[in-house]
Amino acid sequence: MQPLSSFWSQTSSRLMNACPRLWALVYAKPHKRPDAPGSADNTRPRTLDELLTRTMRKVWRRRLTDLYNHKIWSPSYKLQAFMKAFNKLLKNSNLTLNSSLVSRKITQSMRQLERLEQTLSLRNIVSGDGGRWAYFDRQRPALIDGVKLYAAPDVAVFTHHRWTLVRIQFRASPHQGWYQVLEHMLMVHWALQQPGFPDNIEAFRLKVVAWRRGVWVEHEVPLSSTLMRQAFALVEHDVREAKWIERCALADPSLAALPLARHEMTCNICHHRKGCPAGNGLTEAKEEQRIRLVSLSEGSDEVG
Numbered sequence: 001m002q003p004l005s006s007f008w009s010q011t012s013s014r015l016m017n018a019c020p021r022l023w024a025l026v027y028a029k030p031h032k033r034p035d036a037p038g039s040a041d042n043t044r045p046r047t048l049d050e051l052l053t054r055t056m057r058k059v060w061r062r063r064l065t066d067l068y069n070h071k072i073w074s075p076s077y078k079l080q081a082f083m084k085a086f087n088k089l090l091k092n093s094n095l096t097l098n099s100s101l102v103s104r105k106i107t108q109s110m111r112q113l114e115r116l117e118q119t120l121s122l123r124n125i126v127s128g129d130g131g132r133w134a135y136f137d138r139q140r141p142a143l144i145d146g147v148k149l150y151a152a153p154d155v156a157v158f159t160h161h162r163w164t165l166v167r168i169q170f171r172a173s174p175h176q177g178w179y180q181v182l183e184h185m186l187m188v189h190w191a192l193q194q195p196g197f198p199d200n201i202e203a204f205r206l207k208v209v210a211w212r213r214g215v216w217v218e219h220e221v222p223l224s225s226t227l228m229r230q231a232f233a234l235v236e237h238d239v240r241e242a243k244w245i246e247r248c249a250l251a252d253p254s255l256a257a258l259p260l261a262r263h264e265m266t267c268n269i270c271h272h273r274k275g276c277p278a279g280n281g282l283t284e285a286k287e288e289q290r291i292r293l294v295s296l297s298e299g300s301d302e303v304g
């Protein structure tokens with residue numbers, strides 16, 4: 001196994017926090033690096049909700065491309081585009097779904113996309129009055145201090161002499177934590193490295209458009225150089241953790257020494273549950289791992 005190049009992405013960071021063992025299974029392989037072709041979303045959707053979220057992201061991305069090129073979508077074309085993306089993802093999943101639940105959820109997701117177009121942050125783009133704007137592929141990294149940073153905003157809109165970087169979250173937890181604020185800051189780090197964008201943070205504003213409890217909530221995230229520094233410290237911390245996990249995975253490909261998931265919930269929808277020590281219960285597996293690691297360290301103390 002070759003060493004990984006240093007990278008940071010929101011998906012990788014959240015996965016590492018949720019389960020280091022799972023992170024190693026997903027990322028500690030060269031062909032699973034985030035810049036490998038087709039590596040985004042290359043895992044099978046584990047739930048209907050995940051499938052719908054990915055579908056909405058794909059359709060929205062296509063919609064943005066066509067808006068940018070002044071192509072109009074009719075309501076029937078929107079449905080067609082949604083169903084095409086949905087069925088493609090469904091085909092690659094192993095999900096067995098209840099058809100009436102699926103059709104209800106598709107209707108809800110279509111409504112969610114419709115409402116996204118009416119948000120304050122995006123409606124001018126949709127109506128064609130957006131002025132200067134651009135959209136980005138999250139797979140496009142910026143290289144900062146040797147780290148490939150995958151933190152592109154979804155959209156950037158130029159108004160009142162500043163660029164507003166917009167992050168769209170199709171699923172968001174009810175409350176925004178400190179960690180998420182720092183993640184949003186990374187959009188500015190990313191933008192500062194792009195040709196065509198200004199090179200000072202005063203030229204940017206940050207907005208988040210998040211789906212919370214059935215509505216799109218829009219809010220501005222205050223920017224400061226202190227938060228910017230803290231955000232990059234988060235990246236450096238995650239990169240160090242990733243390297244540690246990778247070294248453990250290289251030293252022991254059974255991954256027996258790697259920490260398991262924080263919460264049972266992560267295991268419940270994990271594709272790697274079969275064959276994982278937590279397959280029959282996370283708490284028991286953690287206890288067995290703890291005992292094994294203690295006895296190993298005692299054994300090595302005696303040898304030393």
Ligand code: SF4
Nearest residue numbers: 019261267270273276
């Ligand atoms: S089953 Fe749980 S502990 Fe095992 S890899 Fe998956 S998330 Fe991690």
